[in-house]
Amino acid sequence: MNGLQRNTDFLTPIEVELGVDENGMTTAKKLYNFLELSPSNYSKWCRTNIVENSFAEENVDYWAFVLNDEWGGQATTDYKLTAHFAKKLSVKGNSEKAEQAREYFATVEERVKQKAIDLTQLSPELQMFNKIFQSVAEQQLEQKRQAEKIAEVENRVDSIREVVSLNTTSWRDDTGKILKKIGTSLGGGQMYSQVRNESYELLEKRAHADLNRRLVNRKRAMAEEGVSKSKRERLTYVDIIADDVRLIEVYTAIVKEMAICYGVV
Template sequence: MNQLQVINHNSQRVLTTAQLAESFESTPDKVSYNFNYNSERYTEGKHYFLLIDEDLKAFKRTNREFQGSINRLYLWTEKGAWLHAKSLNTDRAWEAYETLVDDYYRIKDLQALDTSALSPQLQLLINMEQGLKQIEQRQIEQEQQLTTIKETFLQRDENWRSKIKGLLNGAANRMGGHQEVRRESYRLLEERAKCNLGIRLANMHERLMEQGVTKTKIKDTNRLDVIESEPRLKEIYTTIVKELAIGTLI
């Protein structure tokens, strides 16, 4: 990852869409698509800042490199970067996110400062600041953990799953063998989407384990959870299952 230009807004470090895309080895169009597709999950002021009109002009005055004809600018916070990593759901995105947290979003200047020569009052203030940052980071991590558990286990699209189950049952009645049809549907998805569901499932299990999810719930997580977690896979898989059900698959 190239050295990122530091951008501060509202007393915190943020990244532009272009910087985020570069870090995740993606494209600005892909980042924007993920945001538009999952816009209900993002909260302005928490996950991102949208600068337009006077706010954008004021930002340009203090950040000379952002001159030109742009009329809006998205700035992504650490929490916003986490949501984008979740949407992309690639090993590179998760690795890059961890690097961003360690080397960019978390300011370490105070931690690296030798305070031994400072007055007791200043040392106390610095220690208080460090304590507040640690508390804030723990809160962020707890929110991320709760969000992952909620979205993975409590907000499953049961209507979609019921539809998929019905289509697969129809395909099994026509072709014979429920397990065989499901395996074939996964094979076709991996072929069309150029992905490996087994690896993605293992990665999901590992992330859930790191976040303290119970072994029972992790065991219950399956390939369908992986597919549902990524809109592109969900769309491709739905098409495949429809084709299997009506016998139009070539």
């Protein structure tokens, strides 16, 4: 225990929080908690961003291991992450924590480079083999980087096309999809509800409209018309927006702006 304490004495606060080891590696769970993402979405986040990530290679970028619950609960799978991969995962976040993580892991990568051995001390033969190895490695890494860039561009083009094509005809489904995408990028879970509520608040401010008052009035009118209570209760702000062409136009513009602001295009 004392030995462990001596080791952590030399760590910075961010290294302690990320559980960084002597190789600058953290774990998926430590990084996830550091980024302050939704606790209920951890498994899905790991599956989407690590296990099913076509640009991440097991036993190269990450190593899976079983994490036993200290209270005797169900064991979970965690992943050891290289500094480079952890930085890539942090890039997807827009919070201050994500920025801190990106800066830290970028520093770790630079530190690793500085620790590289002086190749001039090697024999001519080993220097030759090293050059061959480096050449092959650089080619493979460059191919991987190019594939990542192509995929990123394709995804961005698809997202931009989705936002640009957003119009007042299919606005219901289109705005819903974009808001869900924003919610997912922020960690999923309750984030979608928060993003959706944010869109309504922006609409009320910009259009000077009281959506709740309109909703109450609409339900009262439906009751007077004899519409069943169950149908009245299913009424939402989206239905209220649909009644007003001006609200539809303003709301559509707001969702487009949110997509750009949250970086989902």
